[in-house]
Amino acid sequence: MFSAKLRQQKIEELNMYQFDLVVIGGGITGAGIALDAVSRGLSVALIEKNDFASGTSSRSTKLIHGGLRYLKQFEVKMVRDVGREREVVYENAVHVTEPQWMLLPFHKGGTFGPLTTSVGLRVYDYLAGVKKGERRKMLTADEALSKEPLLKSEGLQGGGYYVEYRTDDARLTLEILKKADELGALCLNYVKAEDFLYKNGKVSGVEAVETINGTKVAIEAKKVVNAAGPWVDDIRDIDSTAADKQIRLTKGVHIVVDRQTFPLRQPVYFDAPDGRMIFAIPRDDKAYIGTTDTFYDGDPAEAAAAEEDVTYLLDALRHMFPSTSLGHSDVESTWAGVRPLIYEEGKDPSEISRKDEVWESENGLISIAGGKLTGYRKMAEAITDRVIKSLEKDSHKKFGKSVTKKLPLSGGDFGGSKNFPRFVSSMALQSEQFGLAPEEGRMFAQFFGTNAGKVFEHYWKRSAEPHRDGLPDVLAAVVSYAMEDEMAVTPSDFFIRRTGDLYFHIADVMRYKEQVLDYMGKHLNYSEEQKVRYRKELLEEIDKATRFGRGMPQ
Numbered sequence: 028m029f030s031a032k033l034r035q036q037k038i039e040e041l042n043m044y045q046f047d048l049v050v051i052g053g054g055i056t057g058a059g060i061a062l063d064a065v066s067r068g069l070s071v072a073l074i075e076k077n078d079f080a081s082g083t084s085s086r087s088t089k090l091i092h093g094g095l096r097y098l099k100q101f102e103v104k105m106v107r108d109v110g111r112e113r114e115v116v117y118e119n120a121v122h123v124t125e126p127q128w129m130l131l132p133f134h135k136g137g138t139f140g141p142l143t144t145s146v147g148l149r150v151y152d153y154l155a156g157v158k159k160g161e162r163r164k165m166l167t168a169d170e171a172l173s174k175e176p177l178l179k180s181e182g183l184q185g186g187g188y189y190v191e192y193r194t195d196d197a198r199l200t201l202e203i204l205k206k207a208d209e210l211g212a213l214c215l216n217y218v219k220a221e222d223f224l225y226k227n228g229k230v231s232g233v234e235a236v237e238t239i240n241g242t243k244v245a246i247e248a249k250k251v252v253n254a255a256g257p258w259v260d261d262i263r264d265i266d267s268t269a270a271d272k273q274i275r276l277t278k279g280v281h282i283v284v285d286r287q288t289f290p291l292r293q294p295v296y297f298d299a300p301d302g303r304m305i306f307a308i309p310r311d312d313k314a315y316i317g318t319t320d321t322f323y324d325g326d327p328a329e330a331a332a333a334e335e336d337v338t339y340l341l342d343a344l345r346h347m348f349p350s351t352s353l354g355h356s357d358v359e360s361t362w363a364g365v366r367p368l369i370y371e372e373g374k375d376p377s378e379i380s381r382k383d384e385v386w387e388s389e390n391g392l393i394s395i396a397g398g399k400l401t402g403y404r405k406m407a408e409a410i411t412d413r414v415i416k417s418l419e420k421d422s423h424k425k426f427g428k429s430v431t432k433k434l435p436l437s438g439g440d441f442g443g444s445k446n447f448p449r450f451v452s453s454m455a456l457q458s459e460q461f462g463l464a465p466e467e468g469r470m471f472a473q474f475f476g477t478n479a480g481k482v483f484e485h486y487w488k489r490s491a492e493p494h495r496d497g498l499p500d501v502l503a504a505v506v507s508y509a510m511e512d513e514m515a516v517t518p519s520d521f522f523i524r525r526t527g528d529l530y531f532h533i534a535d536v537m538r539y540k541e542q543v544l545d546y547m548g549k550h551l552n553y554s555e556e557q558k559v560r561y562r563k564e565l566l567e568e569i570d571k572a573t574r575f576g577r578g579m580p581q
């Protein structure tokens with residue numbers, strides 16, 4: 028079970044066995060590798076120094092996409108490989124990915140013209156193997172304006188219309204980890220790799236520390252994979268045989284605004300005045316806009332939106348949607364992520380390739396970085412193939428081929444996209460037996476997929492007990508589920524990676540932060556010191572997200 032209440036037991040287990048594989052890093056790359064490996068029969072442990080997905084994997088543009096713009100850089104193979112994965116990621120996790128028709132407007136003198144858009148999107152359809160109903164359409168200027176009336180009409184020549192998939196990056200990562208856990212992988216957050224164990228000149232495990240209580244663990248493993256994203260070079264530094272630094276970081280910022288002030292109807296991929304491309308994407312009653320792309324040399328954990336990032340995005344927005352007069356005070360929240368890119372001499376941030384890279388040191392440590400959220404499964408398959416090759420060479424054991432192409436993630440067991448609407452309707456009906464309104468049941472089913480039943484049970488248990496903690500029952504049920512089934516340890520884990528509320532419902536965070544802290548503290552036995560620390564941590568996260576917008580909401 029993936030419960031924060033079982034942490035102590037899991038920590039002891041880390042010390043107990045020799046695993047076939049230890050993965051360092053609980054972002055989407057590490058999560059994908061853990062799932063691929065455990066589903067092929069390897070014994071697997073995964074450690075994450077902070078919360079799962081707290082690195083880049085909760086701070087992306089949250090799109091499962093092939094990266095249309097990379098066609099301009101002739102990254103044909105990457106667009107094909109990643110583009111083809113969109114459908115696979117979608118079908119295995121329909122509850123966390125949603126097809127969205129994207130509008131690519133073209134104006135006189137812009138990056139894309141009618142011909143380049145038409146050809147580019149057709150090539151994209153072909154490379155990405157896009158299914159019939161989702162192939163690109165070309166729109167006239169009037170048609171583009173009727174899809175999105177906020178668009179700049181001056182110089183508008185038309186638009187390309189094509190499908191991408193919107194996701195929640197952190198929840199996608201969690202659903203992968205929950206599936207890996209279900210199949211027997213031991214995945215733990217708040218465990219930091221500090222050193223390697225060596226035997227006969229080869230890496231034979233990891234020395235780590237559980238950062239909440241300071242417990243040291245020595246995890247023995249036949250193979251170790253470093254999937255530490257922006258920190259991949261730091262881990263390679265610990266292993267004395269790794270070569271020079273390979274990673275260059277670039278920062279990407281997003282801003283969130285309310286759709287009452289910016290009534291965006293649909294996703295748009297548009298030119299910024301400097302020729303870069305930017306997304307504006309509606310999500311419920313908010314819209315988010317991003318991203319920037321600038322070199323970053325600071326601590327990846329501290330990456331935050333700077334005033335000039337917010338100004339840049341607002342300028343771009345007003346340029347493409349001139350009827351809006353959005354300013355800093357309309358920005359409700361922001362987030363910033365850093366891309367671990369493979370260093371290429373003399374290139375601008377946006378020109379550096381997004382492809383992944385794998386290194387293996389003389390000691391046998393495998394490191395992987397770069398790539399995209401979208402391509403996580405293929406990357407995981409390639410790494411596990413490599414691990415298996417090494418394991419099979421050293422023993423007589425045989426492992427099978429990757430099965431993840433048709434392996435639904437946790438919450439995805441309703442038989443693919445065609446069954447999802449029926450499943451959601453049936454859960455809405457079922458939820459009434461637990462005392463929920465059908466709309467609440469529907470919302471849970473859409474968010475948690477086939478795990479919604481467990482959230483219903485948390486709700487039922489809670490409503491049967493007397494309580495006076497000031498938390499609405501629906502919210503309390505989601506917090507309970509997050510602690511007991513998704514290993515949420517702190518309120519920041521809950522408000523950022525389990526729900527995304529810090530970005531998309533900041534008012535709720537402000538309203539219920541103390542109640543959630545108390546509730547989690549009671550159930551997870553926080554010490555006074557922990558309570559103070561977690562409160563401070565959440566306030567810092569709120570400050571980071573709101574600093575250059577409308578300021579700290581009350």
Ligand SMILES: Cc1cc2nc3c(=O)[nH]c(=O)nc-3n(C[C@H](O)[C@H](O)[C@H](O)COP(=O)(O)OP(=O)(O)OC[C@H]3O[C@@H](n4cnc5c(N)ncnc54)[C@H](O)[C@@H]3O)c2cc1C
Nearest residue numbers: 052054055056076082083084087088090220256279400401
């Ligand atoms: C602004 C931005 C927008 C993006 N948009 C998209 C998009 O729309 N679609 C898409 O497909 N891709 C997108 N990407 C790329 C995608 O987000 C990344 O490729 C992906 O999230 C990288 O995941 P990762 O697991 O390699 O790294 P991370 O998510 O950073 O995970 C690495 C983990 O390792 C942990 N770690 C580090 N050191 C240690 C240690 N010593 N011990 C234990 N754990 C450790 C870290 O805490 C971290 O959680 C975007 C990236 C950025 C920055």
